[in-house]
Amino acid sequence: xxxxxxxxxxxxxxxxxxxxxxxxxxxxxxxxxxxxxxxxxxxxxxxxxxxxxxxxxxxxxxxxxxxxxxxxxxxxxxxxxxxxxxxxxxxxxxxxxxxxxxxxxxxxxxxxxxxxxxxxxxxxxxxxxxxxxxxxxxxxxxxxxxxxxxxxxxxxxxxxxxxxxxxxxxxxxxxxxxxxxxxxxxxxxxxxxxxxxxxxxxxxxxxxxxxxxxxxxxxxxxxxxxxxxxxx
Amino acid sequence: xxxxxxxxxxxxxxxxxxxxxxxxxxxxxxxxxxxxxxxxxxxxxxxxxxxxxxxxxxxxxxxxxxxxxxxxxxxxxxxxxxxxxxxxxxxxxxxxxxxxxxxxxxxxxxxxxxxxxxxxxxxxxxxxxxxxxxxxxxxxxxxxxxxxxxxxxxxxxxxxxxxxxxxxxxxxxxxxxxxxxxxxxxxxxxxxxxxxxxxxxxxxxxxxxxxxxxxxxxxxxxxxxxxxxxxxxxxxxxxxxxxxxxxxxxxxxxxxxxxxxxxxxxxxxxxxxxxxxxxxxxxxxxxxxxxxxxxxxxxxxxxxxxxxxxxxxxxxxxxxxxxxxx
Amino acid sequence: xxxxxxxxxxxxxxxxxxxxxxxxxxxxxxxxxxxxxxxxxxxxxxxxxxxxxxxxxxxxxxxxxxxxxxxxxxxxxxxxxxxxxxxxxxxxxxxxxxxxxxxxxxxxxxxxxxxxxxxxxxxxxxxxxxxxxxxxxxxxxxxxxxxxxxxxxxxxxxxxxxxxxxxxxxxxxxxxxxxxxxxxxxxxxxxxxxxxxxxxxxxxxxxxxxxxxxxxxxxxxxxxxxxxxxxxxxxxxxxxxxxxxxxxxxxxxxxxxxxxxxxxxxxxxxxxxxxxxxxxxxxxxxxxxxxxxxxxxxxxxxxxxxxxxxxxxxxxxxxxxxxxxxxxxxxxxxxxxxxxxxxxxxxxxxxxxxxxxxxxxxxxxxxxxxxxxxxxxx
Numbered sequence: 016x017x018x019x020x021x022x023x024x025x026x027x028x029x030x031x032x033x034x035x036x037x038x039x040x041x042x043x044x045x046x047x048x049x050x051x052x053x054x055x056x057x058x059x060x061x062x063x064x065x066x067x068x069x070x071x072x073x074x075x076x077x078x079x080x081x082x083x084x085x086x087x088x089x090x091x092x093x094x095x096x097x098x099x100x101x102x103x104x105x106x107x108x109x110x111x112x113x114x115x116x117x118x119x120x121x122x123x124x125x126x127x128x129x130x131x132x133x134x135x136x137x138x139x140x141x142x143x144x145x146x147x148x149x150x151x152x153x154x155x156x157x158x159x160x161x162x163x164x165x166x167x168x169x170x171x172x173x174x175x176x177x178x179x180x181x182x183x184x185x186x187x188x189x190x191x192x193x194x195x196x197x198x199x200x201x202x203x204x205x206x207x208x209x210x211x212x213x214x215x216x217x218x219x220x221x222x223x224x225x226x227x228x229x230x231x232x233x234x235x236x237x238x239x240x241x242x243x244x245x246x247x
Numbered sequence: 248x249x250x251x252x253x254x255x256x257x258x259x260x261x262x263x264x265x266x267x268x269x270x271x272x273x274x275x276x277x278x279x280x281x282x283x284x285x286x287x288x289x290x291x292x293x294x295x296x297x298x299x300x301x302x303x304x305x306x307x308x309x310x311x312x313x314x315x316x317x318x319x320x321x322x323x324x325x326x327x328x329x330x331x332x333x334x335x336x337x338x339x340x341x342x343x344x345x346x347x348x349x350x351x352x353x354x355x356x357x358x359x360x361x362x363x364x365x366x367x368x369x370x371x372x373x374x375x376x377x378x379x380x381x382x383x384x385x386x387x388x389x390x391x392x393x394x395x396x397x398x399x400x401x402x403x404x405x406x407x408x409x410x411x412x413x414x415x416x417x418x419x420x421x422x423x424x425x426x427x428x429x430x431x432x433x434x435x436x437x438x439x440x441x442x443x444x445x446x447x448x449x450x451x452x453x454x455x456x457x458x459x460x461x462x463x464x465x466x467x468x469x470x471x472x473x474x475x476x477x478x479x480x481x482x483x484x485x486x487x488x489x490x491x492x493x494x495x496x497x498x499x500x501x502x503x504x505x506x507x508x509x510x511x512x513x514x515x516x517x518x519x520x521x522x523x524x525x526x527x528x529x530x531x532x533x534x535x536x537x538x539x540x541x542x543x544x545x546x547x548x549x550x551x552x553x554x555x556x557x558x559x560x561x562x563x564x565x566x567x568x569x570x571x572x573x
Numbered sequence: 574x575x576x577x578x579x580x581x582x583x584x585x586x587x588x589x590x591x592x593x594x595x596x597x598x599x600x601x602x603x604x605x606x607x608x609x610x611x612x613x614x615x616x617x618x619x620x621x622x623x624x625x626x627x628x629x630x631x632x633x634x635x636x637x638x639x640x641x642x643x644x645x646x647x648x649x650x651x652x653x654x655x656x657x658x659x660x661x662x663x664x665x666x667x668x669x670x671x672x673x674x675x676x677x678x679x680x681x682x683x684x685x686x687x688x689x690x691x692x693x694x695x696x697x698x699x700x701x702x703x704x705x706x707x708x709x710x711x712x713x714x715x716x717x718x719x720x721x722x723x724x725x726x727x728x729x730x731x732x733x734x735x736x737x738x739x740x741x742x743x744x745x746x747x748x749x750x751x752x753x754x755x756x757x758x759x760x761x762x763x764x765x766x767x768x769x770x771x772x773x774x775x776x777x778x779x780x781x782x783x784x785x786x787x788x789x790x791x792x793x794x795x796x797x798x799x800x801x802x803x804x805x806x807x808x809x810x811x812x813x814x815x816x817x818x819x820x821x822x823x824x825x826x827x828x829x830x831x832x833x834x835x836x837x838x839x840x841x842x843x844x845x846x847x848x849x850x851x852x853x854x855x856x857x858x859x860x861x862x863x864x865x866x867x868x869x870x871x872x873x874x875x876x877x878x879x880x881x882x883x884x885x886x887x888x889x890x891x892x893x894x895x896x897x898x899x900x901x902x903x904x905x906x907x908x909x910x911x912x913x914x915x916x917x918x919x920x921x922x923x924x925x926x927x928x929x930x931x932x933x934x935x936x937x938x939x940x941x942x943x944x945x946x947x948x949x950x951x
Binding site for chain 1: 776932939
């Protein structure tokens with residue numbers, strides 16, 4: 016526990032200046048998303064009109080929710096290894112700890128710190144939805160959306176943490192593979208079909224990879240669900 | 248006497264230009280072992296392999312009775328390590344560094360750590376990133392010593408430090424060793440510094456161990472002999488090792504031989520071969536170290552016992568000799 | 574009908590003929606009470622039906638000939654086979670799968686489409702994997718393509734085929750029904766949750782009353798009532814203002830812009846009313862919702878429902894739908910409303926199995942991270 020506490024402290028020290036703005040952003044984003052919906056005002060609004068304004072406002076800000084979750088996960092993952100990378104991991108490697116124990120404890124520390132922006136987002140969502148007159152037939156989902164935020168940032172954190180734990184060569188291979196699929200995934204199969212393998216069925220590797228990643232049971236499936244704070 | 252560190256046949260090739268080749272090394276328990284070698288000889292690589300930070304291609308390593316890498320956590324719990332390049336997290340204060348380090352070592356001596364901190368004049372709130380080179384060096388030694396290790400592995404701990412700091416660091420190490428009989432494995436290219444307190448020495452050059460013996464023997468063993476009428480081919484069965492030879496500058500019909508293992512009374516063997524010993528000069532550690540390097544790689548370090556000289560080849564390494572003896 | 578196809582002239586001729594006869598346009602205005610003028614126009618159309626039928630047959634023959642030519646010219650072996658009343662073409666290695674899929678798809682329509690198979694006579698369904706896109710009769714546009722990804726599950730393939738069969742079946746319905754249904758008379762059942770969302774949240778008092786359970790207002794919200802005075806009935810003043818706000822001011826006439834500003838910015842209802850006077854009322858629930866009601870009518874009508882709908886062009890659309898369903902209006906509408914609202918998820922933003930999946934991936938990457946080697950220094 017003492018070791019974990021120190022690893023948590025180390026991670027906090029390295030990330031606090033990045034984490035606080037993220038937490039503020041996570042708190043403020045739900046509030047911004049409902050700011051366009053006036054609970055009252057000069058013009059009398061029926062609840063259906065309020066629903067329309069609410070949906071419109073939420074859908075405008077909606078793309079920022081998964082984006083913020085991604086940024087949060089990435090910040091915590093990269094900061095977990097920042098100091099280790101700068102010191103060539105020598106300090107960590109000289110500690111009397113199995114490598115996997117060290118890695119898992121660091122990961123646990125990062126996950127614990129992820130709870131800060133999650134709680135901020137949840138609080139912001141609760142405040143935002145409680146400040147509204149929810150139109151008839153609609154419900155507020157601050158907890159569900161906050162959980163989705165947590166899960167999305169957790170997945171991004173886990174992926175980038177695993178990459179950061181590896182050697183530079185591993186990270187380079189991963190990035191090169193991603194770039195290769197992104198840049199050549201559509202064109203290379205077509206080229207091969209047009210030249211060496213005319214009988215080969217058309218295949219878009221990039222499309223396949225995106226579908227596999229974003230759909231069930233891909234790692235980013237949690238990001239593609241509903242992020243609407245208020246819905247039916 | 249058991250060995251705190253034992254390396255047998257260690258080989259490692261990280262790239263095309265350098266390799267550790269069948270390295271043998273033994274550090275007796277309780278010894279202060281000076282690991283000498285020029286820059287790029289493989290000292291830091293050997294230490295990193297010893298602490299499991301790199302994977303060798305062959306050979307075995309044992310530290311404090313435990314195998315590397317299988318028992319590494321147990322080894323590292325009893326080993327204080329000061330790396331060549333400071334590796335501490337720059338954003339932490341001195342106090343925070345001590346607190347973090349303490350968590351990993353159950354043998355941590357908090358009172359002594361605090362005493363050392365004061366002795367080293369390290370401000371508790373000072374950030375590691377803002378410490379001077381000397382202060383960082385002292386902090387690293389503090390961390391290594393305060394965990395009360397059985398083995399201290401120091402990789403060029405005084406490199407780049409001013410004489411005052413060097414003295415502080417080495418004094419702290421010696422005081423610890425005298426109290427606890429811990430083993431010290433210290434690598435350096437500063438020969439004169441190691442000469443004063445190491446009781447064992449190993450010389451590494453280009454990935455191979457050239458010599459390993461008690462310091463006293465090393466300091467007394469290498470001598471320069473001036474000869475007149477030296478034979479072209481040295482007679483067989485000489486009781487000493489000829490490291491190199493060259494014409495003596497400024498003297499007529501003479502040669503200078505660099506030998507190891509010379510003792511009084513050996514002149515007769517050369518007289519029997521028709522040579523006359525004019526002078527035997529004792530070499531100190533640094534001079535002996537340089538001559539050893541020259542004999543091993545004359546194309547790098549200078550010296551005239553290459554193949555074209557007609558002189559005998561470079562001496563066998565420690566490993567080669569052990570294999571020959573075995 | 575696709576533009577640029579060899580059959581376009583025949584299609585265009587049909588269209589122009591109908592236009593010349595002054596058949597009333599459909600869509601929001603489909604619910605106009607039949608006037609004597611419309612009845613006269615309909616009588617003229619009825620008299621021309623045999624001619625239209627002959628033109629249609631000629632068009633279908635031409636299409637068949639074109640298809641046969643393309644099939645013969647195909648560089649890949651193709652099988653053309655029948656599955657019930659459906660004609661399907663596929664590569665030989667897909668035949669077994671296509672046969673099973675289309676059989677299941679037809680079973681979804683058979684209960685109420687029996688007797689309406691004539692609409693399928695001129696249709697040729699083609700089954701392929703989407704990766705075969707560019708190799709399989711790409712330029713043949715008169716085929717009804719069922720194109721699925723290689724990894725698609727069987728239910729998804731059957732569903733795709735079901736949609737295509739439905740489009741072919743209901744494509745023969747009158748222009749008025751098709752336009753009322755938003756141009757696409759077949760809607761996938763997995764859209765029901767979204768239709769439920771619409772019923773609950775559409776900015777229309779008609780939709781709101783339907784949601785609250787007033788069935789008469791469901792007919793209004795679906796655009797199956799009289800459209801005279803619809804703007805005032807279907808939309809509260811706030812809602813009309815919202816519609817105009819989203820439409821924006823029309824460029825050009827200053828008068829329109831001033832009215833718009835008076836309506837939207839100053840909140841004057843009279844200005845809103847003037848703006849909407851010239852506009853056909855927008856049906857509160859979308860084409861998708863209406864298409865789902867159409868499908869519901871056919872299912873409730875059971876055997877021969879589609880044939881009844883096709884065969885009875887008289888009366889309002891509401892009357893024709895009721896005749897097709899054979900049910901009392903309240904019974905029909907209540908069942909549709911119930912089905913739609915039942916499809917609404919308990920928690921729209923619910924996470925389902927996503928948390929489990931996300932945690933599994935976190936564990937996977939945690940395991941990968943622990944493979945981080947200690948021996949990383951060169």
